[in-house]
Amino acid sequence: MQNHIKNEYHEIWLEDDIIHGVYNPNLKVIDINIAKQLVNDRLKVSEGIRYPVLADIGNVKTITREAEKYMAAGDAMKYISAVAILTHSRVGKLISSIYISLSRPKIPTKVFADKQKAIEWLEQHKIERLS
Numbered sequence: 001m002q003n004h005i006k007n008e009y010h011e012i013w014l015e016d017d018i019i020h021g022v023y024n025p026n027l028k029v030i031d032i033n034i035a036k037q038l039v040n041d042r043l044k045v046s047e048g049i050r051y052p053v054l055a056d057i058g059n060v061k062t063i064t065r066e067a068e069k070y071m072a073a074g075d076a077m078k079y080i081s082a083v084a085i086l087t088h089s090r091v092g093k094l095i096s097s098i099y100i101s102l103s104r105p106k107i108p109t110k111v112f113a114d115k116q117k118a119i120e121w122l123e124q125h126k127i128e129r130l131s
Contacts, residue, residue, distance in 0.1 A: 003045055003047075004045070005041045005044060005045060007037070007041070008024065009023065009024060009027055009034055009037055009038060009041075010022060010023045010024055010027070010038060010041070011024075012041050012042060012045050013045065014045055014046075014051065017051060017052075017126050018051060018052050018053070018054055018119065018122050018126070019042060019045055019046060019051045019052070019053045019054070020053075020054050020056075021038070021042065021053065021054065021055045021056065022056040022058065023055075023056060023057050023058045023059075023060055024058070025058055025059045026059075027058075027059070027060055028059065028060065028061045028062070029060070029061060029062050029063070029064070030060060030062070030063040030064065030067050030071075031064045031066070031067050032064060032066045032067045032070055034067065035063075035067035035070045035071050035076070036070065038071075039070075039071065039075055039076045042079075043075065043078060043079065046078075046079040046080075048079060049079060050079045050080065050081050050127050051079065051080065051081060051126075051127070052080070052081045052082040052083070052084070052122035052123075052125040052126060053080050053082070053083045053084070053122075054083075054084050054086060054115075054118055054119065054122060055083060055084070055085050055086065056086040056087075056115075057085060057086065057087050057095070057096065058087070059089070060095065061095075062095065063095060072104070077106060077107060080107055081107065081108075081125045081126065081127050082107055082108040082109070082110075082121075082122055082124075082125030083107060083108070083109045083110075084109075084110055084111075084112050084118035084119070084121055084122050085109065085110070085111045085112065086112050086113075086115055086118050087111065087112075087113065088113055093111055093113070096111040097111060108125060
């Protein structure tokens with residue numbers, strides 16, 4: 001079980017049935033190769049179980065169109081019930097809003113400036129698990 005990963009791009013872990021991902025402050029641009037690594041790490045943490053995701057994009061300035069398309073479809077959407085994008089910068093909010101409007105993710109996706117509100121919203125998207 002690998003429920004916590006930390007590398008040069010981000011730190012990602014499972015906590016209270018929500019996957020938390022925090023992008024490193026020095027990660028300014030997400031290109032296709034970085035996007036593939038981010039998705040691969042999340043798939044490892046989810047272990048084939050569907051969870052909501054809190055993505056703290058911090059200081060990311062841009063995402064390439066190729067990476068944007070990749071992160072809105074296919075494996076990038078596997079095992080996700082909803083995504084809350086957390087950002088405190090105007091640039092981050094703009095990037096996130098553009099991503100949502102152009103990519104039209106097939107799962108609920110919303111931008112937040114307040115972490116607690118993001119978590120409260122994600123609580124509604126937890127999947128009931130049979131024991």
